[in-house]
Amino acid sequence: MxxxxxxxxxxxxxxxxxxxxxxxxxxxxxxxxxxxxxxxxxxxxxxxxxxxxxxxxxxxxxxxxxxxxxxxxxxxxxxxxxxxxxxxxxxxxxxxxxxxxxxxxxxxxxxxxxxxxxxxxxxxxxxxxxxxxxxxxxxxxxxxxHYIQRKMGEHGAELHSAADANRDQSYFLFSTTPAQLEYLRFxxxxxxxxxxxxxxxxxxxxxxxxxxxxxxxxxxxxGDYASVIEKLRPGAGEPGDIVDMDGNVLGQHSGVIHYTIGQRRGLGVGGLAAPLYVVKLDVDKKHVIVGPKEALATRTIPVREINWLGDAPFDSRDEWQVGIKVRSTRPPASAIIRPLSATEAEVELLTPEEGVSPGQACVFYDENSSRIFGGGWIWRGY
Structure with missing residues (x-):
């Protein structure tokens, strides 16, 4: 009706x-x-x-x-x-x-x-x-x-998290521009x-x-990423070595594409006293580098291709205190963003995060409200 x-x-x-x-x-x-x-x-x-x-x-x-x-x-x-x-x-x-x-x-x-x-x-x-x-x-x-909210603020349309935190899709929509936000409805x-x-x-x-x-x-x-990549890029699964953080060979792998940062299961390296995790992927050497869980901890994250949704220009300040997400399933963690340009920054986490990987998004949240300030892409700079 x-x-x-x-x-x-x-x-x-x-x-x-x-x-x-x-x-x-x-x-x-x-x-x-x-x-x-x-x-x-x-x-x-x-x-x-x-x-x-x-x-x-x-x-x-x-x-x-x-x-x-x-x-x-x-x-x-x-x-x-x-x-x-x-x-x-x-x-x-x-x-x-x-x-x-x-x-x-x-x-x-x-x-x-x-x-x-x-x-x-x-x-x-x-x-x-x-x-x-x-x-x-x-x-x-x-x-x-999409489960996300568009609210009108003093300076125009703002992006806000969904009312239902379990359904919130803000991590996947951080790159929505101000012009797009004016036209979109959720x-x-x-x-x-x-x-x-x-x-x-x-x-x-x-x-x-x-x-x-x-x-x-x-x-x-x-969820079988490797098989899709092998179909799209035949020959992508080239074998190489699994090495520790000192470069010692611990085993072999069937392709770097089968591994992600933070992975523990399926490494094919047994007989060791402590569990090992993938801490880095060296594509040029075809090395899967493994180490202890504490080696996954990251405090500083380089971010680029930043889409900023704040009211003041991103690079108008030396730093911004925000909450950030590096994975969609994690709650925002307190951080300081230090702009390097209008689209690049260094993010310092107040508490180190584990399993941060190049290619993931780093999304910025207001710590005092549901507002999203945009975000950018983590790149291989650390």
Whole structure:
């Protein structure tokens, strides 16, 4: 049922006009979250246009059954649009996705880094090309099913963590620019739990109400990164030595791509008194370097490609006191950021973190509120 609207007031998406005169493109992955967003806005009377991106050939060997934007998901998104009575389009973004996300993922792993392709997908595909498509469709805004909040502050739109900390996706959205944030909407960010989302899906009678959440990277079957990389880059699994921190050979490995910083299991090195962890990957020498757990502790992190969402320019101060996340599942840790330029910085952790790896994101949080100040990429500078 369409919402009543009073002239002179803002509608629920922040526009001073009736929902019926407000066009919103909804990025629909085929999952329950984006389906609920589309259904809710359609029920409120908005001029909804659903768009689903086909990101890869869903029949290819590297795509997994049930992954985001595979064939089944496109079908599910289309059915929601038909049931709720709004138009739906499928756009072929396979080449864009391969060039902007998959190729970098493979090359980063080959370089000994631990990439986060979901961030690059949001940054380079969904919030870039798809957002421009939404503007081409004369949409007033674009809405997604991400669990994050957009709030209006004194200087414009701000990015804030989701109300449900267990569902918060701020780590994956730190690279959203101020201009993109002005155009985007995140209708689920205020919900207290995923159960509320599923209840809404049931209320609207959506066929995806009980659809399981996607757990892995969409183009990686069963979380097996190495097999995908070997398909994309034949010959990538070159063998080499497992060495300790003094360079002593402890064993052999079948390819650096099979290891990540902080890994303990599956090293193939036994008979030692204390457990060993991967502390570094030397791609040039084909060495997997292992050491004790304390060798994983990192206090200083170099960060570049910084996207800053604070009110004052990033390099207008000598340092910023913030909370940071180097992994999506960890709570923010207290840190000091020292800008080196508008897009580079050195981050000093007040308490050392374990398992920090090049290729991961370092996301900045206000320690006194739910606001996200952006973030950057950890690189091989330490």
């Amino acid at each position: 369409a919402l009543d609207w009073t002239p002179g007031r803002l509608n629920s998406l922040g526009f001073a006009k009736p929902p019926s005169e407000t066009r919103v493109v909804v990025a629909m992955s085929g999952g329950v979250d984006s389906s609920v967003v589309a259904a809710q806005l359609a029920e409120e009377g908005y001029d909804v246009v659903g768009v689903t991106l086909q990101l890869y050939d869903h029949g290819a060997a590297l795509a997994k059954k049930g992954a985001c934007c595979a064939g089944r998901d496109i079908h599910d998104a289309r059915r929601v649009a038909e049931d709720m009575g709004f138009p739906h389009y499928v756009l072929d973004y396979e080449n864009v996705f391969k060039d902007a996300v998959i190729d970098e993922f493979a090359d980063s792993y080959l370089g000994g880094a631990t990439p986060v392709p979901c961030i690059r997908c949001n940054e380079r595909v969904k919030f870039k090309d798809l957002l421009e498509t939404a503007k081409d469709l004369d949409a007033d805004c674009m809405a997604t099913g 209708p689920l960010g205020h919900l207290a739990s995923k159960a509320e989302t599923r209840a809404l899906a049931a209320k609207y009678g959506l066929s995806v109400a009980d659809k399981p959440d996607s757990q892995d990277i969409c183009f990686v079957p069963n």
